[in-house]
Amino acid sequence: MVSIEQLSLMINQHLGLLTCTDDAPNCMKWKIFESPLGGRGLVATEDIKTGEVLFIDHPLVYGPRSGTIIQRGCTVCKNIDSDTFYKCSKCALLLCSEQCQNSGIHLSDCSVISCWPNKVSIEDVDDTVLSRALTAIRALLLNEDQKNLLTSLQAHILHQHGSEIRALKEYFDIFEQDEEFMTLVTCILDANAFQMATPYGKKEMNLRGLYPVSSLMNHNCVSNTRYSFNSESQMTVRAVKPISAGTELFTCYSGMLWGTPARRLHLYKTKHFLCVCERCSDPTERGTLLAALKCFSTECSGSLLPIEPLKSNSAWRCLDCGLRVPFLNITTIQNALGSLMGCLNFDNIYELEKFFLNRITKYIPKTNQIVVDLQCRLIWEFGESEGLRWEGE
Numbered sequence: 001m002v003s004i005e006q007l008s009l010m011i012n013q014h015l016g017l018l019t020c021t022d023d024a025p026n027c028m029k030w031k032i033f034e035s036p037l038g039g040r041g042l043v044a045t046e047d048i049k050t051g052e053v054l055f056i057d058h059p060l061v062y063g064p065r066s067g068t069i070i071q072r073g074c075t076v077c078k079n080i081d082s083d084t085f086y087k088c089s090k091c092a093l094l095l096c097s098e099q100c101q102n103s104g105i106h107l108s109d110c111s112v113i114s115c116w117p118n119k120v121s122i123e124d125v126d127d128t129v130l131s132r133a134l135t136a137i138r139a140l141l142l143n144e145d146q147k148n149l150l151t152s153l154q155a156h157i158l159h160q161h162g163s164e165i166r167a168l169k170e171y172f173d174i175f176e177q178d179e180e181f182m183t184l185v186t187c188i189l190d191a192n193a194f195q196m197a198t199p200y201g202k203k204e205m206n207l208r209g210l211y212p213v214s215s216l217m218n219h220n221c222v223s224n225t226r227y228s229f230n231s232e233s234q235m236t237v238r239a240v241k242p243i244s245a246g247t248e249l250f251t252c253y254s255g256m257l258w259g260t261p262a263r264r265l266h267l268y269k270t271k272h273f274l275c276v277c278e279r280c281s282d283p284t285e286r287g288t289l290l291a292a293l294k295c296f297s298t299e300c301s302g303s304l305l306p307i308e309p310l311k312s313n314s315a316w317r318c319l320d321c322g323l324r325v326p327f328l329n330i331t332t333i334q335n336a337l338g339s340l341m342g343c344l345n346f347d348n349i350y351e352l353e354k355f356f357l358n359r360i361t362k363y364i365p366k367t368n369q370i371v372v373d374l375q376c377r378l379i380w381e382f383g384e385s386e387g388l389r390w391e392g393e
């Protein structure tokens with residue numbers, strides 16, 4: 001593991017590559033430090049005002065996400081809506097036009113892949129396997145300084161990572177050194193990559209990017225920063241509240257409007273830690289009751305909440321009548337709700353509205369994250385669709 005001083009130098013060099021704009025502060029009001037949470041983090045060195053830009057980061061590497069649900073799209077322009085997709089005859093990456101094929105991005109990608117002897121004919125290479133591995137493949141193109149910065153970021157070395165590289169080996173004889181490096185990169189991406197924003201209304205592949213400075217921010221369920229992307233994929237990180245000198249800068253790795261059990265499970269599965277922040281420790285989640293379920297007693301209209309939210313198998317209790325419900329009964333309800341949501345067609349706004357008005361609030365309190373999520377989706381859709389009106393209360 002590199003020292004904080006070495007890492008700070010690398011980060012400064014990385015940020016120094018940016019052209020300074022009025023929006024980008026030349027003098028940083030934070031530094032890298034040993035976080036009390038373990039590992040490194042960023043801490044404010046001066047008082048910071050709400051809205052102040054903390055830094056503007058750019059990705060070391062980016063590419064398609066590697067999840068199991070694969071979106072097929074052009075690996076250059078990210079377009080997922082084309083009748084002209086074809087595979088490059090040298091490397092099998094999916095493309096949509098000659099222009100994309102002749103672009104610098106594709107020529108670089110292709111230069112790496114076409115060096116590996118193929119085990120099957122190029123036409124038979126599964127382009128979705130290549131797409132899943134593309135971000136790690138692109139890391140091979142970084143220069144030595146960039147590779148050093150990348151490998152100084154946290155990695156959780158777990159067998160579950162690197163499946164995209166193992167799948168790639170079915171089609172190519174990958175050089176051992178490349179395979180080792182790409183496998184490490186998949187572990188680093190898993191711990192650090194951010195989902196990149198898709199421009200509104202554009203049908204584009206979902207991308208992930210490795211933003212080294214942002215990657216050093218630890219998580220808190222009530223973060224004191226927020227980030228946004230510009231059209232050049234730069235990430236601007238701003239303070240969302242006044243931050244006093246000595247306070248750690250936090251981002252939020254999970255959905256802000258998810259209840260505590262959902263957030264903690266997500267953080268555990270994807271980032272391999274159990275959050276113990278103030279919000280997670282508070283059964284009411286600062287009064288938002290996002291995880292609340294309806295009391296099981298027919299005479300009571302109260303809300304059930306976990307008694308000890310930091311214990312994953314905690315019993316729940318009704319805030320009004322005090323009824324205690326064992327954890328197993330709670331998981332049964334949560335699973336049933338999950339199945340119900342799984343059957344919903346989120347593209348059908350009318351179905352969503354009906355479900356929202358007539359069904360879901362019969363079973364769960366209006367504060368529950370599912371209701372809040374549906375409300376947000378409806379507001380989003382109604383805001384954009386001409387003629388659509390809120391028909392209920």
Ligand SMILES: C[S@@+](CC[C@H](N)C(=O)[O-])C[C@H]1O[C@@H](n2cnc3c(N)ncnc32)[C@H](O)[C@@H]1O
Pocket residue numbers: 037038039040041153154191192214215216217218219220271272273274275276
């Ligand atoms: C993006 S990295 C953050 C920087 C990292 N601490 C480092 O030293 O490079 C994400 C990892 O940091 C750790 N982490 C982040 N937030 C945490 C928190 N609130 N509690 C415990 N560990 C945390 C987890 O290991 C997580 O997978």
